[in-house]
Amino acid sequence: MSLEIDFEGVKFKNPFWIGSGPTSGTGDKIVQALKAGWGGVVIKTVGDSIVRKGVRPMYAAMRNSNKDLVVFENIELITEDNLETWDKYIKMVNREIPNAPIVFSIMGSSDISEWSKLARWSEDHGANLIELNFGCPHGEPEKRSGAYISQHPDLVYDYTKEVVQSVGVPVISKLSPNVTDITEIAKNAERAGAKAVSAINTVSCLMGMDIEREMLSPPVFGYTTYGGLSGPGVKPIGLRAVSSISKNTxxxxxxxxGISSWQNAIEYIMCGATSVQVVTDTVMHGFNQIKSWTEGMEDYLKRHNYGSLEEIKGKVVPNIREYSYLETLIAERDSIDDEMKKIREA
Ligand SMILES: Cc1cc2nc3c(=O)[nH]c(=O)nc-3n(C[C@H](O)[C@H](O)[C@H](O)COP(=O)(O)O)c2cc1C
Structure with a gap:
């Protein structure tokens, strides 16, 4: 049973990609992930003028009473490494794994020309797909960067178009859920020429505090900043976004x-996704879960007599309807019940 997917003309041996984040942040990690069996890796977002060392600590976690992860917060910026270092990482990855299935992730400053420069740099380094990071909640929205872009549909249009016109490879706009209607933002990316979108980036959050010490989390000398929420608890937000974008574009x-099992990946594919990306689960558990995940997914397809993932893509989307449609179903059932009652009493 093959789990191969075709993502805008680029083939991947399975739909599981490591998403952009700390586990795709060096050449070594990318090689390790691909050797473990992941279908692809989206590199940690690279940049130019905005690259610098981030603050520490930058993570916080919320767990349930069994100590299982519920949600995870990060205030990590894009990569701390400059383009020269990334040049070395990419060369190393391609030496170890020729034609490595990697997706480039880029973020420029508010100067639009930086986006096209980074896109061309990616293409020169062999990118088959380029993901535009429009959605980091703590990526300095006050400087018109990060989630600020996703929150301004005209900027999503302008930045996507700028990159689409600068390179020949398909462009993926990665969107933030911290907006009034992600589907409208996705439509703007589509109008600007993006072939694909990734959804979702993290959800803007404030994790909480230690009330005894009156200390916010994660604490940076007693202060904190709004961060990005990820992990199991955000899956329903991701599914909502993906299914709606699938229905309308x-x-x-x-x-x-929030993907932390192969079953979660099937949910996303049934909601319309072609590939899935995983970050928090790999931060917590490393890369080796991929073996049981691909086995589980293959077994599922066999048990249900599906020949490929294409057959289940978007399968449940038609079952997501307006509230009023559900009311008509209930009304129909009630009238049938009334009929049956009359027949029984006659
Ligand atoms: C520690 C951390 C760092 C991240 N860094 C980036 C990044 O540099 N670029 C990006 O597009 N998304 C970044 N993300 C967001 C993830 O790619 C992903 O959209 C989000 O975490 C939801 O997926 P998950 O629940 O599997 O973690 C980061 C997430 C985490 C947890």
Missing amino acids: KLTISGIG
Whole structure:
């Protein structure tokens, strides 16, 4: 049973990609992930003028009473490494794994020309797909960067178009859920020429505090900043976004948010995703879960007599309807019950 997917003309041996984040942040990690069996890796977002060392600590976690992860917060910026270092990482990855299935992730400053420069740099380094990071909640929205872009549909249009016109490879706009209607933002990316979207980036959050010490989390000398929420608890937000984009656009979709099992990946694919991305689960558990995940997914397809993932893509989307449609179903059932009652009493 093959789990191969075709994502805008690029083939991947399975739909599981490591999403952009700390586990795709060096050449070594990318090689390790691909050797473990992941279908692809989206590199940690690279940048130019905005790259610098981030603050510490930058993570916080919420767990349930069994100590299982519920949600995870990060205030990590894009990569701390400059383009020269990334040049070395990419060369190393391609030496170890020729034609490595990697997706480039980029983020420029508010100067639009930086986006096209980074896109061309990616293409020069062999990118087959380029993901535009429009959605980091703590990526300095006050400087018109990060989630600020997703929150301004005209900027999503302008930045996507700028990159689409600068390179020949398909462009993926990665969207933030911190907006009034992610589907409208996705439509703008589509109008600007993006072939695909990734959804979702993290959900803007404030994790909480230690009330005895009156200390916010994660604490940076007693202060904190709004961060990005990920992990199991955000999956329903991701599924909502992916299914709605699938229903209302022709975009290819990479589904992200809270995936911690192969079953979760099937959910995203049934909601319209072609590939899925995983970050928090790999931060917590490393890369080796991929073996049991691909086995589980293959077994599922066999048990249900499906020949490929294409057959289940978007399968449940037609079952997501307006509230009033559900009311008509209930009304129909009630009238049938009334009929049956009359027949029984006659
Ligand atoms: C520690 C951390 C760092 C991240 N860094 C980036 C990044 O540099 N670029 C990006 O597009 N998304 C970044 N993300 C967001 C993830 O790619 C993903 O959209 C989000 O975490 C939801 O997926 P998950 O629940 O599997 O973690 C980061 C997430 C985490 C947890």
